[in-house]
Amino acid sequence: MNDYRSVRVALLGGGTVGANVAKILLEHADELAARVGARLELTGIAVRNLSAKRPVDLPASLFTTDAHELILGADIVIEVMGGIEPAREYILEALGSGADVVTANKALLANHGPELFAAAERVGAQVYYEAAVAGAIPIIRPLRESLAGDRVERVMGIVNGTTNYILDRMDSEKDSFDSALAMATELGYAEADPTADVDAFDAAQKVAILAGLAFHTHVPLETVYREGIRGISAEVVELARYAGFVIKLLAIAERVTDATTGRESISARVYPALIPREHPLASVRKANNAVFVQSEAAGSLMFYGAGAGGPETASAIMGDVVSAARRHIMGGPGLGESQHADLPVIPINDIETSYHVVLRVADQPGVLATVASVFHEYNVSVELVEQGVFTPQTGPASKRATTTLVIGTHEARESDLAATVTALSKLPVVDSVVSVLRVEGA
Ligand code: HSE
Numbered sequence: 001m002n003d004y005r006s007v008r009v010a011l012l013g014g015g016t017v018g019a020n021v022a023k024i025l026l027e028h029a030d031e032l033a034a035r036v037g038a039r040l041e042l043t044g045i046a047v048r049n050l051s052a053k054r055p056v057d058l059p060a061s062l063f064t065t066d067a068h069e070l071i072l073g074a075d076i077v078i079e080v081m082g083g084i085e086p087a088r089e090y091i092l093e094a095l096g097s098g099a100d101v102v103t104a105n106k107a108l109l110a111n112h113g114p115e116l117f118a119a120a121e122r123v124g125a126q127v128y129y130e131a132a133v134a135g136a137i138p139i140i141r142p143l144r145e146s147l148a149g150d151r152v153e154r155v156m157g158i159v160n161g162t163t164n165y166i167l168d169r170m171d172s173e174k175d176s177f178d179s180a181l182a183m184a185t186e187l188g189y190a191e192a193d194p195t196a197d198v199d200a201f202d203a204a205q206k207v208a209i210l211a212g213l214a215f216h217t218h219v220p221l222e223t224v225y226r227e228g229i230r231g232i233s234a235e236v237v238e239l240a241r242y243a244g245f246v247i248k249l250l251a252i253a254e255r256v257t258d259a260t261t262g263r264e265s266i267s268a269r270v271y272p273a274l275i276p277r278e279h280p281l282a283s284v285r286k287a288n289n290a291v292f293v294q295s296e297a298a299g300s301l302m303f304y305g306a307g308a309g310g311p312e313t314a315s316a317i318m319g320d321v322v323s324a325a326r327r328h329i330m331g332g333p334g335l336g337e338s339q340h341a342d343l344p345v346i347p348i349n350d351i352e353t354s355y356h357v358v359l360r361v362a363d364q365p366g367v368l369a370t371v372a373s374v375f376h377e378y379n380v381s382v383e384l385v386e387q388g389v390f391t392p393q394t395g396p397a398s399k400r401a402t403t404t405l406v407i408g409t410h411e412a413r414e415s416d417l418a419a420t421v422t423a424l425s426k427l428p429v430v431d432s433v434v435s436v437l438r439v440e441g442a
Pocket of ligand 1: 159160161163189197202307308
């Protein structure tokens, strides 16, 4: 094995993912050398605190607090520290010195992707980021390479394990949101401050990355529509179950073609939505992730597995390291980002989906007609109406006899539906709007 050349690999970050990457590099060194055609020499692990406890036993001599020195001597720099700074500074430094970069940093890519990609292109290096979206699941490479000759129409995924765990518990155990969140925290899925997951910031970053790859367009994070799951109560989950749906936090990137002009744009959005129980994404349980891709020639593809975790994320990182090392010894420039399509991202108001609107209304003659006339007034076509199928246990007490109306719509513009719901909420016969959810995958 000694006749192999060597590729110097610097690791920035020694947390759960970093320690597992180091473990694989050390334990499988011979096998990796045979696959790559060069030895992957782990030159060091840059950390903030040398005495912090590590999830894996690693030689103390590998650790350093001097990231700059490590970066200078590296052919490949792996960044698994997270956060924007100093990760951004270190990555730019690595690319500036001609090293390839492997990162799991979705926040950095979603906010500063173009800057990093431009820096890579200037020197013929490459930024690899399979681990940034959906952990162990190969989805970046399939979109970037396997489907590069096809036309992707839609990417719909469960890309946040914490919220999937919470929603799954609310569905299968009939837990409240608070109790499911507490369990997610206890199991280590949710952070002490669960905002990034629960309010869908994490999923929005991931869908910005996926949309950019799928549609060969830069998708700024601020153009991604984002709604989290705090408004999903046990009652709303039960209503969904009753109607044959399950609620999932869906990250959607979609090609939208204007029927009149034929002009194309894209939509990137994340929100909790109803999906039919028989849809492949409905069976994604616990903290797992899955991404459902529809493309012109390939049809429907589903990628499923662990979206987080030390060893799982390390697997995705190591796939990138092997690719980068192979290219390093073969020579040739890195694969740049393909953004030639440069499609506009349309706002949520212009999106068309179907909805389920649940109302608590006065149980008296003429109410159905009054409610239906509001949908008509705002150009929203009603597909189904069910009355009295479910009695909400929460919400304001009513002095009159009430019943529940579940109204399913055909596809309607988001802005028209929003206007409909505002008008409905002002009707004297409507006690409360129990829920408004989009339907996907039906
Ligand atoms: N917090 C994320 C999740 C994992 O719950 O899926 C890292 O992206």
